[in-house]
Amino acid sequence: MGFLGHRLSLTNHRTIRTIFVLCACVLVQSSIVAAQEMLTAESAAVVKASFLADLEVMREKFIGLAEAFPQDAYDWRPMDGTRSVAEVLILIAAEGYGFAPRALGGEAAMSPEEGQALRSLTDKTEIINHLRNGFAHATQQIEALDSAALTGQRTVYSLLSLYVLRREQNMSEAVLFVAGDMHEHLGQLIAYARANHIVPPWSR
Secondary structure, eight states: OOHHHHHHHHHHHHHHHHHHHHHHHHHHHHHHHHHTOOOOHHHHHHHHHHHHHHHHHHHHHHHHHHHHSOGGGTTOOSSTTSOOHHHHHHHHHHIIIIIHHHHTTOOOSSOHHHHHHGGGOOOHHHHHHHHHHHHHHHHHHHHTSOGGGGSSOEEEOOSSOSSOOOEEEOHHHHHHHHHHHHHHHHHHHHHHHHHTTOOOGGGO
């Protein structure tokens, strides 16, 4: 296999679970539009399971990258006005504590103000602990949700914003919104790693 083929193969491997989540959501959305109905408990269960699988993949990759960065690189940022390595990681931890579970009807582990307070953290060990705890909280909250209760519209908002951004969405739309945001920051952190000559653990 040539270099380009090898890189394409790695890219496909990294994104396969993301594609699965997106396809599940699109299929559910198509059915809703066609039938002009709300989500059923069965279709909500499919989206829920897909999102949980995707969260596990993201958990492994975010923690892998967090461990790969040395402590002295945690304050690195590509330019003024952008997030540092530490800030990207703590943002994802905070989304696990609140944004992800709340979007589907779960409970947040902390208030928006407490989420804001996490932004000042720079210690590698402490940040990794928050990453683990944030993903664990999101997973526990989402797993506990009854699929039958996930069929209606929800108000989705960001945990870290003191000015709440509200939008009414059904479950599949909420999953696309949350997963899309978290994957965007995963791509951001991968770019940060490459800029610092750090190879993501799953690419070694």
